[in-house]
Structure formats: structure tokens, C-alpha cells
Amino acid sequence: MTDDYGDGWQGGKVIIFVAGTAIDTFALANGAGPVDEYFSVSTGDEIRATYNAGNWPQENEYHIFDAVGNEVFADGVGGVSPVANDTLVSISICPACPTPVSLNATNISITSADLSWTESGSATTWNIEYGLTGFTQGSGTTIYHTTNNPYNLIGLNAATNYDFYVQAVCSSSDSSTWAGPYTFITECNAVSAPYTEHFESGSLPGCWNTYSSSGELWKFTTTTSNDHAAPNDHTSGSGLFAWIDDSESPSSTNLTLESPYIDVSSLTSPEISFWLYSDNEGGANATLILSIFDGTSWHNNVANYTGNTAGWENKTFDLLIYTITAPIKIKFIVDENNGTYTDDISLDDVEIREPVTCPSPSSFNVSYITSNSANISWTENGSASQWNIEYGLAGFTQGTGTTIYHTTSNPYSLTGLNSATYYDFYIQSICSSTDSSTWTGPYTFQTLITPINNPSNCEIGFQIPDADCVDLPIHVINQGTQLGGDVVLKQVNLIISHTYDLDLSFSLTSPNGVSVDLATNYGGGGDNYGLIDGTCTNYTTFDMNGIDGAIGSGTAPFVGSFIPDGNFDDFNDSSDPNGNWILHLCDMYQTDSGKVEYVELVFEQILPPANIIINEVDCDQAGTDTSEFIELYDGGYGNYPLDDYVVVLYNGSNDQVYAAYDLDGYTTDSAGYFVLGNNSIQQAQINFANNFLQNGADAVALYQDDSTSFPSGTYMTTTNIKDALVYGTNDPIDVQLLGLLNNGQPQINEDNLGNKNLHSCSRLPNGSGGQQNTATYNAAVPTPGAKNHAVPELSWSTQTFVESFLNDGSIATTIN
Structure with missing residues (x-):
């Protein structure tokens, strides 16, 4: 039976009828197959089949063979759903000496294996032929007339693939056809302890084995397909590790990772050490089971490990509790949890060793990487407070790099590195003057390119x-x-x-x-x-x-x-x-x-919302006016663009425009000011003629608009207005121009302090009042392109005049 997609028959099944009686129901439970099943018939029996579909029946396929291996029926071939419905398969013809079935090899060791089969008839004697996988029958080694089933085959070579065939001997003149081949591989020769497996090959390590109830196998990767297993390996942080995916369906039992034989005879106090990552993020915990073969027999489920930590944890197991008579083996077994996927198991750095008195550091990290430096850090797994560090260009051979001895700094800053370069580093813990850990590494990082x-x-x-x-x-x-x-x-x-x-x-x-x-x-x-x-x-x-x-x-x-x-x-x-x-x-x-x-x-x-104001205007000086100016202020932001703004001048005699100046392309200066004025005003970025600015009652207005909207003679408007100043020099109030301002705001007199030729109309304090408000204006000393300052005022208490009434001539007061 096979399934094209590899997920079993999903509820599909085939019922076999022999001589009118349903004798069995078969289905491929999971996986792709092929899976073989057997049923018994007698000569002349009518064999019929009925297929009942489940989900995805087009993936299902099955074939029926007679006792000598000839195909007598097939259904579901070529991606077409099986269609058998009480369909005649065959009229059975049974050989006098039927062929054995269900060949198997168990208890496989380095040099031996137990060969077994199922006798289909009544034979009690069998012939066996075996040889290297792929041998031609007749060229192998034959054992004749054995009565042992299973048969203990010895004298094999380690780590070698073998095939074997079996023939039933029913009588001196009648034998079955040969069944086979069945392929198996002998165990590897024992490796010697101390022994370490880092799982760095990217596949199942040599002489290890993995299997499960469903066919799911342990995986070997640098990263995982989800967030529930380890994000990186324990060995160096950048290598590979072994793991199982608890989310795969169906959940597997007996998901096993089995070691080769390991000779521990050279160890005084052998122990198993490994690193486990098991971070349960919801749902049931997955469990890692440890089993030990002591050289004679298996000790199953000797330790269970259920983790819930987002990090690698070291686990050890003392082997001295067993009487070890020969090379040992270990198994890591996971029974997956049905209905959960949040606790995958990750495994790394399996060791058979003497107990470690100075454990190696782990969990390397690199931070604050620049073009010529990097901070390296690690986790100390013992009590060491000093470490050796060796680093060099990626791929360097240990012993040829640069070594820092007995540093007490963790993290440690590597300096003087080259830009855009890959480096490796190793770290060793120093536990005492006579005891150091093994080196751990390499961990690889790259410096940045010089910006x-x-x-x-x-x-x-x-x-x-x-x-x-x-x-x-x-x-x-x-x-x-x-x-x-x-x-x-x-x-x-x-x-x-x-x-x-x-x-x-x-x-x-x-x-x-x-x-x-x-x-x-x-x-x-x-x-x-x-x-x-x-x-x-x-x-x-x-x-x-x-x-x-x-x-x-x-x-x-x-x-x-x-x-x-x-x-x-x-x-x-x-x-x-x-x-x-x-x-x-x-x-x-x-x-x-x-x-x-x-x-x-x-x-x-990104500029704040515009709040440009008219901050100061000087319209009148002595004689011909040559120091006239208009000052705008952006509130102190500085370098504010004045695009789409226009300054408009109104003549109070008719309340109409007599000039307009586009500010496109201009900005305020770094202090936030912009000045228009006569040529003598050094701060002015836009100039107009001397004696051009009307003395009052007149107005200066600021619009977010264009000068084309304000040809000379245009009557005053508040459309798109942002600010205005209505001013004069002891002139009557221009009620019409006051319409440019907010209600209640006054016309400003430049001669308010009686010195119009030396004063300007200035917002006091500087920048105060807000747009279209003039209440904070007063006469002040002109400061084009700078902060406004009030004219100094003298003030005193009434006590100041006490002596003046009794003036003996020693006090004189002059006020300018």
C-alpha cells in the first residue's frame, strides 16, 4: 500500500474477502509506504476486494501479489482513485511449498544479526543465502537446512550493508521460491571515549540512527522552521544541532536518536553530558527520555527531562550506577504531544567523558560591532572569573591566532580590527592554576564597513x-x-x-x-x-x-x-x-x-505651522526718510521659508494698495527675522526707494498669497490675511484700515513718546501680541533684524522727592 502525498490513507481502507467471507481490513495509517500486509488463502478460493474512500482517495494505491510474488491485482494506479467494489481479484492457486514472508533482521550488532521470517506453510527447515547488498543470488554464502527461526548470523563486518534471502524446504523434493532480499546494516565499530558529537554535519551523524513509530526523524539544522525550538546551536551559536518538530502530524511516539557503540573502558568515572533546549510557550510539555545500553542489556527510561527555558541547559547522567561489561549505547527518545506544537526539543553537544571540574563557557554573543571593534560576551557555567580568548581571521587554526590571557572582563572589547572582515574567536575558562576548561568555539562575526x-x-x-x-x-x-x-x-x-x-x-x-x-x-x-x-x-x-x-x-x-x-x-x-x-x-x-x-x-x-508676524515698522525719520523698514518675525525658529507670502502696503488716503512684495524664495535669517527697507538698512533683503513708506495713517499687511492678487489701486481685503499693522504719526484714526485687524485692536502712533524721528512701531515684548493684534506695539528705538527693546523709563518712589523740597543745591536732575 502506498500514498502519493505521504500522509497515509486519511480514512480510506480496503476490505479483502476470501471465499465470500471478509477476512481482514487494511489501510495505510500514515506516511507514504509501501507497507506490506499478508492474508491466507487456500487453492481454489475466490478473492475479492472492496475499497472504501476516505479523504484524498486519488493519493491511495494498492497491489495484491500471490504466494510466489506475482502481481494479480492493482488499484489506484497513476493518481486515479481506487474503484474496486466487490471486485474479483483472483482464484487462488497455492503452491505446495509456499514462500516465507515478513523477512526481518533484529538484534543487529557489530558482527551479528538475528534473521527471521514467517513460515507460510508447514516447513520446519529453511535455506538462507546472504552477502553484501546487491550480490547476485548463487554467489552469496548459503546456510542449508537450518531449523532455527530466527537464525543468529555471525562473523559479519562492522558498518556493512547485507542482503539475505530465505527458502522453505518442505520435503526432499519440494522447496519454495526464494523470498528476499531483505537489507540490513551492521553496527559500527565502537568509538572510544571521551567522545563528543556536535551534530555539525547537517545530516544524521555516521553510525547514529533515528527512527519512530510514524517514520518522522530527528532533524539537523542551523535554524528551525518555527519559534519553538532553539534559535541557534549551543556549540558556537552559529553551527548546527539536532531537534524534533512537535507540530508535525501525526504525533510520533518513540521518536528515537540512537548513538553508535561507545567504549568507555578508558574512563574512570564515565558520565553522559548533553545540552537541551526546551521552551514550552503554551500547551503540554514535551519530554526527552534517556535510555542506556550497558553492554549487555538496555535500561529504558532511566531519566526524563522536561524543560521550560528559553536557552540551552546542560544535563548530565552518571554511568557508574551500571556494571558496564562492553561498549555502551544511548538513546534520546521523544513521545510527541498530540494537539500541541509549542515545545519542540533541541539537542546539542552530546559527550561521554569524565566528570568536568572546569566547565566550558557557552552562549557566545557579539554586540556593539563597529568597523574596528566588537564586544564579545559569554555565559560562565562554573565559578571561573578568568578566561583566555583566542581570535583571528575566520577559519584560522587554533594556536595561530591572537590570545588574550587571564582576562577578568566579560564582555571583552576586541579592538584594532579591520573593517568589513570576518573573525572567529574561542574562549576557555580558567578555574585554577592547574584546571582549565576545553576551548569553546569558534564563533564568527563580521566587522562593519567604514561608513x-x-x-x-x-x-x-x-x-x-x-x-x-x-x-x-x-x-x-x-x-x-x-x-x-x-x-x-x-x-x-x-x-x-x-x-x-x-x-x-x-x-x-x-x-x-x-x-x-x-x-x-x-x-x-x-x-x-x-x-x-x-x-x-x-x-x-x-x-x-x-x-x-x-x-x-x-x-x-x-x-x-x-x-x-x-x-x-x-x-x-x-x-x-x-x-x-x-x-x-x-x-x-x-x-x-x-x-x-x-x-x-x-x-x-518639518516646519511647525507658520505664525509669521509683522514685528516692527519704521515709517518716519527727520528730513527725507532714508531708514524706513518693515521687519517680519517667525517666532525664533529661524531659516523659515517665506514662499507663498506677500507684503502689501495700503495708502490711508484711499485705503488702496500702493505696493506689494512677493517673498517667494526668501527665508527668515537664523534668528527668525526678515527685513524689507531702504538701501541704508543693511539687514534688508528686499529694498524699496527712500521716502517710499507712507507715514500714516497707513497700513502694512502680510498675506499668504501672491503679489498678482494685489495690483496697485486694489481696495483693502482680509482674504488670506495673516497679520497687519495700522499706524500713523499723530494722524486721525483710519477706521476703514482697522478692518484689517482683530476687533478692538488700535492704530499705533509712532510718535507716542514724542520722538517719531528716532522711534519705530515695535512689538513689546519682542514678538508678542499675535497675528492681527496691535495692542502690544509701542514706540521704541529701531532694531531692524534684531530683538525689539523698549525705550528706558525712569521711575522712583515718592520718598525720592523728600530731599528735593529741602534742596541745598547738592542735587541736580537732568532728564533727556
């Missing part, structure tokens, strides 16, 4: 490895404090020389570890991203508002502005934009490769 500046130099020639990936760090400084808070990544500009762009994909990772795909295998057989022309100005720009569309719709060499595969908004997690960004580049296939020639990350400041 390039942002923007990079032109044509840096950073190599992209063929059919491999590489990380290029980009050092960013002085770009705000929070991504998405006060700054965003606006653009990525790249030039990459690479043949066959379809081979290339790349992404960008922020200092906080957020990754965004830029481009993934685009460009077909075209070459390059950007132009390599020595200028590094014709690059590929990635921008969420790319005017040339998605990068996947572009064509090589992608000169222009394109939308990346990922979303730059993902970077906006309030993390610091400063630090090392990583350009991750992957060359997917052999032959075509390339270089990064230019990188630039362009950031854009």
Missing part, C-alpha cells in the same frame, strides 16, 4: 560582490532629532554601475533598524542606475513624489525621480536620524556585478 560620508564622494567604486549581498553604511550628522518629528528622509540619490540590472536589488535601513526596499530586480538586461560621467549629478532619485513614476516602471539607467518599492514614511518612528544608515545591496546571480559610485540621503526639515 562613508553623506553625501559621498563622486565615483567611490564600492564593490558589490557577485552573487552575494553587502552592506554599505552611510554616516549622517546634523539632521534634526526625530524622524517624522522635525525631519523626514526626502530623497535617496544613487549612482550604481552594474551590468544586467535585473540581477540587482537594494534597500535602505535607518539607524533604528527600519528597512525600506528601494528597487528589486528591475531593468532587465539594461545597465546601471544613473550615469557614470564623472560629475555624479545624473543620478537615480528615489522620492515618494517621484515624477517619473514607480521604479519598477522605469528603464535602465533610471535617470530621473522615481517612487521606491517601499514607503519612506516607515522611517518616521521618532528615532534619531543621525548615525549610520545601511544601504543593503544584493547581486542575485553569477557573472554580472558592479559598484556603488555615489550615495546621497536628502533630508527635509
Whole structure:
């Protein structure tokens, strides 16, 4: 019986009728098969079959053979569901001397095995022929007329595959056909202790065995397919280990990992040591069972281990409790839990040894990796407070590396390393002057590439490895404090020389570890991203508002502005934009490769909501006015763009526009000020003629608009207005212009303190009052492009005048 998918017949079954009677029901319980079953008939019996379908019947197939191995019926062949329904299979013809069935080999050792079979007739004598697997019958070794079933076959070679055949001898003149071959393998020669198995080969180690009730086997990997087994190995943190997947269905019993024979005669106090990872994250615990063969017999279930720790744990078992007469074996057995999958079992570093007085360190880790340094750390499993460390280029032979002796630092900082280089390190615990652990390692790590500046130099020639990936760090400084808070990544500009762009994909990772795909295998057989022309100005720009569309719709060499595969908004997690960004580049296939020639990350400041105000106006000086100015203030942010703003001047004689100045392309200065004024005003970025600013009653207004909306003669309006100042120099109130202000706000008199020629209209305190509010204006000394200051005032208490009434001529007061 077989199943194409390998999950058993899923409820399907075949019923066999012999001479009209249902004598048995057969099904493939699990796995792919083939599985053989037997039933008895007599000569002349009619054999019929009925198949009852379960789930996925098209996967089921079965064949029926007669006593001499000839196929008499088949159903379900070729992926077609079996159709037998009380179908005649055959009229049985039984040989006078039927062939033995159910050949098997048990109690297999290094040099022997018990061969057995099921007698189909009444024979009590059999012939056996055996030889190396694949031998031609007639060329093997034959044992004639044995009466032993099972038969103890001896004199075999270790770790050797054998075949055997059996023939029933019914009489001196009648024998059956030969049954077979049945294949088995003898055990390996015993290995000598001390013995260690790290499971580093990636497959079942030589001379080990794995089996179970369902056919599920132990696995050997560097990582697992889920989050419930160990995330890495115990030996070095980067190697392999053995594990079982408790989520596989059906759950297996007797899921066994069996060692070869191990000769412990050289050990005084032999013990078993191994490392177990069993982290139950919900549901029932899985259990690891240990069984021991002492050289004579098996001791089953001598210890049970049920873990619930997210880490490797060392387990030991003392073998001195047994009388060991010959090489031993050990079994690790798991009975999986039905209905749960959260407690896989992981196993590593099995040892048969003397008890360890100075255990080796474990759980290596590397952190704070830079281009020339790294911090290495480990877990001390004993009481050592000193360690030896040996490190070198990856793959170095121990004894040839650099050794640090008797360090007391854990973690330990390795310095003076080369950038972009793989290193290995080993660690040894020092328990006393005469006792040290074995070395543990290697653990491998890679230093970072020395970061390039942002923007990079032109044509840096950073190599992209063929059919491999590489990380290029980009050092960013002085770009705000929070991504998405006060700054965003606006653009990525790249030039990459690479043949066959379809081979290339790349992404960008922020200092906080957020990754965004830029481009993934685009460009077909075209070459390059950007132009390599020595200028590094014709690059590929990635921008969420790319005017040339998605990068996947572009064509090589992608000169222009394109939308990346990922979303730059993902970077906006309030993390610091400063630090090392990583350009991750992957060359997917052999032959075509390339270089990064230019990188630039362009950031854009996120500005707070605009709150630009008119902060100071000076309209009148002595004689011809040559120091007139208008000052805007952004609240102190500095360098605030003034695009889309316009300053408008109103003449109070008709309340109409007489000038308007676009501020597009201008920004406030670093202190937050922007000045328009006569040529003599050094701080002015926009100039107007001397004696141009009307003296009152007039108005200055700020709009978020364009000068084209305010041609000369336009009547005053509040549409799109942001701020205004209605001012004069002892002029009557212009009620119409006051409509530019919030209700109740006054017209300001530059001559309020009687010195209009030397004073301006200034917000006091500086920047106070808010938009379209003028109540905090007063006359003050002009300060274009700087903080406003009030005119000093003298004040005193009434006691000050006491002596003045009795002035003897010693007091004089002059007020300017």
C-alpha cells in the first residue's frame, strides 16, 4: 500500500474477502509506504476486494501479489482513485511449498544479526543465502537446512550493508521460491571515549540512527522552521544541532536518536553530558527520555527531562550506577504531544567523558560591532572569573591566532580590527592554576564597513560582490532629532554601475533598524542606475513624489525621480536620524556585478505651522526718510521659508494698495527675522526707494498669497490675511484700515513718546501680541533684524522727592 502525498490513507481502507467471507481490513495509517500486509488463502478460493474512500482517495494505491510474488491485482494506479467494489481479484492457486514472508533482521550488532521470517506453510527447515547488498543470488554464502527461526548470523563486518534471502524446504523434493532480499546494516565499530558529537554535519551523524513509530526523524539544522525550538546551536551559536518538530502530524511516539557503540573502558568515572533546549510557550510539555545500553542489556527510561527555558541547559547522567561489561549505547527518545506544537526539543553537544571540574563557557554573543571593534560576551557555567580568548581571521587554526590571557572582563572589547572582515574567536575558562576548561568555539562575526560620508564622494567604486549581498553604511550628522518629528528622509540619490540590472536589488535601513526596499530586480538586461560621467549629478532619485513614476516602471539607467518599492514614511518612528544608515545591496546571480559610485540621503526639515508676524515698522525719520523698514518675525525658529507670502502696503488716503512684495524664495535669517527697507538698512533683503513708506495713517499687511492678487489701486481685503499693522504719526484714526485687524485692536502712533524721528512701531515684548493684534506695539528705538527693546523709563518712589523740597543745591536732575 502506498500514498502519493505521504500522509497515509486519511480514512480510506480496503476490505479483502476470501471465499465470500471478509477476512481482514487494511489501510495505510500514515506516511507514504509501501507497507506490506499478508492474508491466507487456500487453492481454489475466490478473492475479492472492496475499497472504501476516505479523504484524498486519488493519493491511495494498492497491489495484491500471490504466494510466489506475482502481481494479480492493482488499484489506484497513476493518481486515479481506487474503484474496486466487490471486485474479483483472483482464484487462488497455492503452491505446495509456499514462500516465507515478513523477512526481518533484529538484534543487529557489530558482527551479528538475528534473521527471521514467517513460515507460510508447514516447513520446519529453511535455506538462507546472504552477502553484501546487491550480490547476485548463487554467489552469496548459503546456510542449508537450518531449523532455527530466527537464525543468529555471525562473523559479519562492522558498518556493512547485507542482503539475505530465505527458502522453505518442505520435503526432499519440494522447496519454495526464494523470498528476499531483505537489507540490513551492521553496527559500527565502537568509538572510544571521551567522545563528543556536535551534530555539525547537517545530516544524521555516521553510525547514529533515528527512527519512530510514524517514520518522522530527528532533524539537523542551523535554524528551525518555527519559534519553538532553539534559535541557534549551543556549540558556537552559529553551527548546527539536532531537534524534533512537535507540530508535525501525526504525533510520533518513540521518536528515537540512537548513538553508535561507545567504549568507555578508558574512563574512570564515565558520565553522559548533553545540552537541551526546551521552551514550552503554551500547551503540554514535551519530554526527552534517556535510555542506556550497558553492554549487555538496555535500561529504558532511566531519566526524563522536561524543560521550560528559553536557552540551552546542560544535563548530565552518571554511568557508574551500571556494571558496564562492553561498549555502551544511548538513546534520546521523544513521545510527541498530540494537539500541541509549542515545545519542540533541541539537542546539542552530546559527550561521554569524565566528570568536568572546569566547565566550558557557552552562549557566545557579539554586540556593539563597529568597523574596528566588537564586544564579545559569554555565559560562565562554573565559578571561573578568568578566561583566555583566542581570535583571528575566520577559519584560522587554533594556536595561530591572537590570545588574550587571564582576562577578568566579560564582555571583552576586541579592538584594532579591520573593517568589513570576518573573525572567529574561542574562549576557555580558567578555574585554577592547574584546571582549565576545553576551548569553546569558534564563533564568527563580521566587522562593519567604514561608513562613508553623506553625501559621498563622486565615483567611490564600492564593490558589490557577485552573487552575494553587502552592506554599505552611510554616516549622517546634523539632521534634526526625530524622524517624522522635525525631519523626514526626502530623497535617496544613487549612482550604481552594474551590468544586467535585473540581477540587482537594494534597500535602505535607518539607524533604528527600519528597512525600506528601494528597487528589486528591475531593468532587465539594461545597465546601471544613473550615469557614470564623472560629475555624479545624473543620478537615480528615489522620492515618494517621484515624477517619473514607480521604479519598477522605469528603464535602465533610471535617470530621473522615481517612487521606491517601499514607503519612506516607515522611517518616521521618532528615532534619531543621525548615525549610520545601511544601504543593503544584493547581486542575485553569477557573472554580472558592479559598484556603488555615489550615495546621497536628502533630508527635509518639518516646519511647525507658520505664525509669521509683522514685528516692527519704521515709517518716519527727520528730513527725507532714508531708514524706513518693515521687519517680519517667525517666532525664533529661524531659516523659515517665506514662499507663498506677500507684503502689501495700503495708502490711508484711499485705503488702496500702493505696493506689494512677493517673498517667494526668501527665508527668515537664523534668528527668525526678515527685513524689507531702504538701501541704508543693511539687514534688508528686499529694498524699496527712500521716502517710499507712507507715514500714516497707513497700513502694512502680510498675506499668504501672491503679489498678482494685489495690483496697485486694489481696495483693502482680509482674504488670506495673516497679520497687519495700522499706524500713523499723530494722524486721525483710519477706521476703514482697522478692518484689517482683530476687533478692538488700535492704530499705533509712532510718535507716542514724542520722538517719531528716532522711534519705530515695535512689538513689546519682542514678538508678542499675535497675528492681527496691535495692542502690544509701542514706540521704541529701531532694531531692524534684531530683538525689539523698549525705550528706558525712569521711575522712583515718592520718598525720592523728600530731599528735593529741602534742596541745598547738592542735587541736580537732568532728564533727556
